[in-house]
Amino acid sequence: xPDLLLDIKGLETQFKTPDGIVHAVNGVSxxxxxxxxxxxxxxxxxxxxxxxxxxxxxIPSPPGKVxxxxxxxxxxxxxxxxxxxxxxxxxxxxxMVFQDPMTSLNPVLTVGRQxxxxxxxxxxxxxxxxxxxAADLLGLVGIPSPKDRLNDYPHQFSGGMRQRVMIAMALSxxxxxxxxxEPTTALDVTIQxxxxxxxxxxxxxxxxxxxxxxxxxxxxxxxAHRVLVMYGGYIIEEAMVQELFANPSHPYTIGLMRxxxxxxxxxGRKLQPIEGTPPVLYDKPxxxxxxxxxxxxxxxxxxxxxxxxxxxxxxxxxxxxxxKTGRTR
Amino acid sequence: MASSENxxxxxxxxxxxxxxxYKGLIRRQVGAVHAVDGISFDVMRxxxxxxxxxxxxxxxxxxxxxLQLYKPTAGKIVFDGTNLVSLKSEDMRxxxxxMQMIFQDPYASLNPRMTVGEIVxxxxxxxxxxxxxxxxxxxxxxxxxxKLNPSFSTRxxxxxxxxxxxxxxxxxxxxxxxxxxxxxEPISALDVSIQAQVVNLLEELQEQxxxxxxxxxxxxxxxxxxxxxxxxxxxxxxxxxxxxDTLYEKPLHPYSQALLSAVPIPDPFAESKHKRTILQGDVPxxxxxxxxxxxxxxxxxxxxxxxxxRPEFRELNPGHFVACHFADxxx
Numbered sequence: 001x002p003d004l005l006l007d008i009k010g011l012e013t014q015f016k017t018p019d020g021i022v023h024a025v026n027g028v029s030x031x032x033x034x035x036x037x038x039x040x041x042x043x044x045x046x047x048x049x050x051x052x053x054x055x056x057x058x059i060p061s062p063p064g065k066v067x068x069x070x071x072x073x074x075x076x077x078x079x080x081x082x083x084x085x086x087x088x089x090x091x092x093x094x095x096m097v098f099q100d101p102m103t104s105l106n107p108v109l110t111v112g113r114q115x116x117x118x119x120x121x122x123x124x125x126x127x128x129x130x131x132x133x134a135a136d137l138l139g140l141v142g143i144p145s146p147k148d149r150l151n152d153y154p155h156q157f158s159g160g161m162r163q164r165v166m167i168a169m170a171l172s173x174x175x176x177x178x179x180x181x182e183p184t185t186a187l188d189v190t191i192q193x194x195x196x197x198x199x200x201x202x203x204x205x206x207x208x209x210x211x212x213x214x215x216x217x218x219x220x221x222x223x224a225h226r227v228l229v230m231y232g233g234y235i236i237e238e239a240m241v242q243e244l245f246a247n248p249s250h251p252y253t254i255g256l257m258r259x260x261x262x263x264x265x266x267x268g269r270k271l272q273p274i275e276g277t278p279p280v281l282y283d284k285p286x287x288x289x290x291x292x293x294x295x296x297x298x299x300x301x302x303x304x305x306x307x308x309x310x311x312x313x314x315x316x317x318x319x320x321x322x323x324k325t326g327r328t329r
Numbered sequence: 330m331a332s333s334e335n336x337x338x339x340x341x342x343x344x345x346x347x348x349x350x351y352k353g354l355i356r357r358q359v360g361a362v363h364a365v366d367g368i369s370f371d372v373m374r375x376x377x378x379x380x381x382x383x384x385x386x387x388x389x390x391x392x393x394x395x396l397q398l399y400k401p402t403a404g405k406i407v408f409d410g411t412n413l414v415s416l417k418s419e420d421m422r423x424x425x426x427x428m429q430m431i432f433q434d435p436y437a438s439l440n441p442r443m444t445v446g447e448i449v450x451x452x453x454x455x456x457x458x459x460x461x462x463x464x465x466x467x468x469x470x471x472x473x474x475x476k477l478n479p480s481f482s483t484r485x486x487x488x489x490x491x492x493x494x495x496x497x498x499x500x501x502x503x504x505x506x507x508x509x510x511x512x513x514e515p516i517s518a519l520d521v522s523i524q525a526q527v528v529n530l531l532e533e534l535q536e537q538x539x540x541x542x543x544x545x546x547x548x549x550x551x552x553x554x555x556x557x558x559x560x561x562x563x564x565x566x567x568x569x570x571x572x573x574d575t576l577y578e579k580p581l582h583p584y585s586q587a588l589l590s591a592v593p594i595p596d597p598f599a600e601s602k603h604k605r606t607i608l609q610g611d612v613p614x615x616x617x618x619x620x621x622x623x624x625x626x627x628x629x630x631x632x633x634x635x636x637x638x639r640p641e642f643r644e645l646n647p648g649h650f651v652a653c654h655f656a657d658x659x660x
Contacts, residue, residue: 218593
């Protein structure tokens with residue numbers, strides 16, 4: 001496919017711990033198209049954050065290590081770049097927003113100083129140009145009287161405001177791609193609605209591609225064009241957003257949707273939880289990682305790990321069983 | 330719902346909880362955090378009352394003040410006919426058998442140096458209800474009730490996952506056969522697929538033991554699922570209280586309306602048609618709350634009267650209470 005902005009192939013990341021090697025990401029492949037918003041869904045420990053951190057060269061090593069795969073950005077492999085090269089990509093061409101805005105801002109520097117830094121470093125602006133652009137950026141993300149707020153420190157901003165600052169920072173060098181790792185999880189719902197509204201507006205104005213990592217299916221439904229569902233370090237389902245919600249096909253995705261209450265749900269519906277707990281990945285799974293919790297598991301699921309395969313155009317799942325018919329593939 | 334007086338298990342009247350702020354060399358009091366500022370509500374026997382609101386709105390403080398974990402600044406808390414605020418500490422200790430709490434963080438609320446058996450059995454020893462082998466028997470029974478293997482009682486909390494730890498916390502809260510449990514965000518620290526397991530367990534236990542819950546949460550869809558009636562809090566006050574369907578179908582307070590519309594729906598079709606009310610700005614500081622109506626600084630329909638007088642918490646429809654000068658508009 002020619003129009004891929006980012007093309008990840010066979011990514012594998014491991015962490016060495018005192019208890020053994022944790023296989024956090026086990027061969028993940030996906031592409032990101034220009035202007036598209038890709039939602040990545042999964043529970044804690046499913047490898048969704050580690051995947052993105054690996055792509056950006058942000059895995060602390062040791063203990064972490066990207067052991068296989070490539071991440072092509074305009075034909076260049078991000079995983080083979082030197083520290084200096086990847087730093088030029090990060091910030092300038094790929095912006096990032098993390099979950100906790102307080103720990104990702106430097107508490108002893110003013111917000112203005114932190115916004116100016118990437119502009120001077122990556123774009124080569126002068127101090128005064130950068131200052132002006134920084135004020136514009138704060139205005140862009142909806143912070144009132146942006147010029148005055150440049151001199152404030154992060155603690156003088158509220159949680160939602162800090163996340164806006166983080167977004168402004170990620171956007172400062174007009175990146176092609178914005179990677180957002182649970183950016184609204186620490187925020188209240190009304191503030192989350194503000195931030196999602198902002199991101200939708202900016203996406204239209206700036207035309208960037210977004211990778212949005214979350215555990216909240218509601219957020220994905222409102223924001224994403226295409227969705228990856230991850231479990232146990234694998235992508236287990238991939239589809240366009242309407243298709244995924246209309247026709248969830250992997251037992252894990254189906255289970256997730258059934259276990260959710262909805263604000264608009266009918267009365268007296270009993271939640272159907274997924275029994276058991278998510279896997280701890282000390283061994284690279286040789287069978288389906290979801291098999292121990294799966295209602296539909298057949299013998300093959302315990303001996304052979306299913307590969308991601310097309311079930312219809314653009315809809316892929318990693319499962320041996322066709323849940324609708326009960327037949328094995 | 331029948332709301333005759335003897336159906337009321339817990340009556341909270343004009344509860345206030347202010348935390349003083351001290352400053353300077355002689356630690357003079359310079360102000361107070363108005364965490365809870367005059368709220369009144371009833372909890373009926375056997376029901377689940379949901380208490381929702383955003384962080385800092387005072388919902389957890391309310392739960393703790395009810396259990397007398399804080400000494401309230403003002404107000405009455407009448408549990409089963411007894412005003413808890415005026416009880417001596419020994420009498421309050423006895424009352425605690427009937428009222429228990431399940432905490433938010435299953436990692437912080439279990440002592441890492443105690444075995445599961447010690448944790449679950451401790452209330453029995455503290456209250457001199459059982460001793461020796463009886464404790465072990467009861468612990469085993471309690472673990473079975475929360476669907477954990479009784480043989481786990483010799484293990485330590487770190488050996489368990491978040492969902493299992495929360496079950497241990499629930500077993501501990503059930504040890505004294507309480508009639509009332511404050512659930513303070515019991516599922517918000519858990520993974521999505523585990524949340525439903527714990528919620529289903531809470532529902533089953535409620536039926537089995539005829540429990541009454543005060544369910545504190547910020548996840549509005551889960552609150553709707555589990556509650557009979559729901560109170561919405563904003564900056565230390567209850568702005569609306571109604572049974573769950575009324576509240577979700579026809580919220581009368583502008584804050585409840587905005588809060589409900591902000592919840593993302595896991596359905597792309599519904600999402601694309603959904604019109605969102607997006608509130609401007611942030612929640613003001615509870616040290617200096619706005620005059621009059623607390624919500625007026627972010628309210629889309631505020632007028633000058635909202636700054637002048639505090640709206641009364643009034644019953645607009647039977648069982649539907651709202652604190653807004655203009656709520657009649659939405660009737």
